[in-house]
Amino acid sequence: xxxxxxxxxxxxxHTPWNSGxxxxxxxxxxxxxxxxxxxSGFAGWRGQSVPIVxxxxxxxxxxxxxxxxxxxxxxxxxxxxxxxxxGAGFELCCPILPFDAGGTSGTDLARGAAGSYNSxxxxxxxxxxxxxxxxxxxxxxxxxxxxxxxxxxxxxxxxGNPNGGTADYVSYYRNIVTxxxxxxxAG
Amino acid sequence: MATNSAITEAVIVxxxxxxxxxxxxxxxxxxxxxxxxxxxxxxxAITWNHKFLGA
Numbered sequence: 001x002x003x004x005x006x007x008x009x010x011x012x013x014h015t016p017w018n019s020g021x022x023x024x025x026x027x028x029x030x031x032x033x034x035x036x037x038x039x040s041g042f043a044g045w046r047g048q049s050v051p052i053v054x055x056x057x058x059x060x061x062x063x064x065x066x067x068x069x070x071x072x073x074x075x076x077x078x079x080x081x082x083x084x085x086x087g088a089g090f091e092l093c094c095p096i097l098p099f100d101a102g103g104t105s106g107t108d109l110a111r112g113a114a115g116s117y118n119s120x121x122x123x124x125x126x127x128x129x130x131x132x133x134x135x136x137x138x139x140x141x142x143x144x145x146x147x148x149x150x151x152x153x154x155x156x157x158x159x160g161n162p163n164g165g166t167a168d169y170v171s172y173y174r175n176i177v178t179x180x181x182x183x184x185x186a187g
Numbered sequence: 188m189a190t191n192s193a194i195t196e197a198v199i200v201x202x203x204x205x206x207x208x209x210x211x212x213x214x215x216x217x218x219x220x221x222x223x224x225x226x227x228x229x230x231x232a233i234t235w236n237h238k239f240l241g242a
Contacts, residue, residue: 002226002227002228002229002230003226003229003230004229004230004232005223005225005229005230005231005232006231006232006233006234007197007220007223007231007232007233007234008233008234008236009197009216009218009233009234009235009236010235010236010237010238011236
């Protein structure tokens with residue numbers, strides 16, 4: 001069998017993607033040093049820096065609009081060694097509908113699509129600016145194709161309210177992005 | 188291609204009938220390079236990277 005000869009012509013053009021880590025619970029007092037140490041430990045273990053750290057804003061059964069507007073991790077992310085330029089070192093998963101104890105808070109994707117919740121996202125955008133996180137990556141209404149979050153486009157198991165379908169999710173998502181950008185988010 | 192020679196040129200052409208650069212108009216991309224000595228049983232794999240610019 002002969003040899004394999006290779007020849008590459010031209011320079012491959014691609015944008016490398018960030019490879020990071022999920023480090024939850026950046027909320028709480030005195031948190032950054034502990035969480036940062038854990039991220040540093042992971043970086044040392046894998047022998048590669050961690051350009052992006054993922055955390056989740058609370059989406060538990062008692063998430064309120066104030067908690068969506070100013071999630072716990074924000075101020076701690078602002079003080080983290082992994083913040084990067086204007087928060088580019090973080091990715092935050094954001095709930096887009098509040099929960100209440102009964103899971104029936106009277107909010108839904110259709111109202112979001114109609115713009116009823118834009119003021120909340122203006123507030124959230126202002127908090128991003130206040131914390132120097134204008135370049136933070138946001139996972140808005142994450143895992144919408146499941147059935148475990150209130151913003152799911154499927155009939156979900158959290159309170160049992162049908163929350164609208166795909167079209168409402170898309171319209172609401174666009175409202176959120178437009179509103180956040182108007183408030184100063186650079187994403 | 189079962190050649191046994193020094194290869195110094197690679198061309199992408201659109202005259203599939205002859206597989207040769209009969210005219211420059213049939214050449215899509217061409218490059219010359221320092222000779223690659225390919226034996227008859229060797230395989231030469233060429234990767235082309237093209238950047239297509241918008242109008």
